[in-house]
Amino acid sequence: MKFTLHFGNNNFPDLAGATRFVQLAEAAGFDSVLAIDHVVFPHDYKxxxxxxxxxxLFGSPSDPLPDPLIWMAFMAAATTRLRFMTGVIILPLRHPLVLAKQVATLDFMSQGRIELGIGVGWLKEEFEALGVPFEKRGKRTDEYIAAMRALWANDGASFTGEFVNFTEVSCNPKPIKGRVPIVIGGHSEAAARRAGRIGDGFFPSIGAQVDTRPLFDIARRTAETAGRDPAAIEMIAGCPELLPGASGDPQAALLERKERGIGRIVVPVGPFLPDLEETLGRFGETIIKPFGRL
Structure with missing residues (x-):
């Protein structure tokens, strides 16, 4: 079982605070840290x-929210083992060739410690501000994923689609392992099916206002239909029983998730504040060390 901390870049937008956070997370034994994404925060949205x-949305438009990729680049340089994932980047808002270059560079320079968590987006007003159609964002997302993977796989890559077209182009450096894992985020059946068809992982969010448990089965069934091994898709979920001050049996909660095929647990950093030295260290001793091999 792997353990991940969420909401790194908005809780720690400054260099000193973020460095303290990721170094303590690494020392405690966390596998990874997640950074969220919004390009702009519309003041009036419906x-x-x-x-x-x-x-x-939590917070206000004036709250600092660093770009997740730039924040991750700084934090990768401040650590040696910790992995970093966007949780999630709004893929239809990013040009896929530019994003492929940025992510591959980040993966190359961090020695393969990057994962790209993606979502199709929900904030229509943000799409309008960036001049990107809100409609067909799911189809656009699928095509962007395919285009990025084509660029990462080979030089002289070509791609023909509705939204992306290029002929015999190269994008270097390549990711360390030839590709960056793409984790599909979202709380809908469409997101679960996308994870089953083309995802390396599935993260239906720890804050969704619906029961996300059935979505894991949808992702697995879709993978089977697509001729893929469902076990190859990493399933990611929350576990409130692990948080500081929570009631319940942490071991029983983790075993229940393992039985459901969950391989990574995501916890928000908020409940660990403000004394990270004490709370993250204790989590490492009482949860990560004894249960990390589940």
């Missing part, structure tokens, strides 16, 4: 945020 009971 879209419903699906990961809060209020339907509204």
């Amino acid at each position: 879209s419903t945020y699906p990961y809060s009971a209020t339907g509204r």
Whole structure:
């Protein structure tokens, strides 16, 4: 079982705080840290945020939210083992060739410690501000993934699609292992099917206002239909029983998730604040060390 901390870049937008955070996470034995993404924060939006009971984004437009890739680059340089994942980057808002270059460079320079968590997006007003159509964002996402993988796989790559077209181009450096794992985020059946068809992992969010447990089965069934091994898709879920101050049996909660095929547990960093030295260290001793081999 692997353990991941979420919401790194918005909780720690400054260099000193972020460095302290990731180095303590690495020392405690966490596998990875996740960074969230929004390019702009519309002041007046009618879209419903699906990961809060209020339907509204946390924080305010004036709160700093560093770009996840740049934040991850700084933090990869401050660590040696810790992995980093976007959780999630809004893929339809990013040009796939530019993003492929950025992510491959980051993976190459961090010696393969990068994962790309992607989502199709929910904030229509953000799409409008960037001039990207909100419609067909799912199809655009699928095509962008295929285009990026083509660039990572070979030099002289070509791709023909509805949204992306290029002929015999090369993008270097390549990722360390020839590709960057792409984790599909989202709390919908469409996201689960996308994970089954083309994802290396599936993360239906720890804050979704719906029961996400059936989505893992949908992802597995879709993988089988697509001729893929369902076991090759890493399933990622939350576990509130592990958080500081929570009630319940952590071992029983972890065993239940393992039986459901969950391979990675994501916990938000908020409950560990402010005394990270004490809380992350204790989590490492009481959870990661005894249960990391489940």
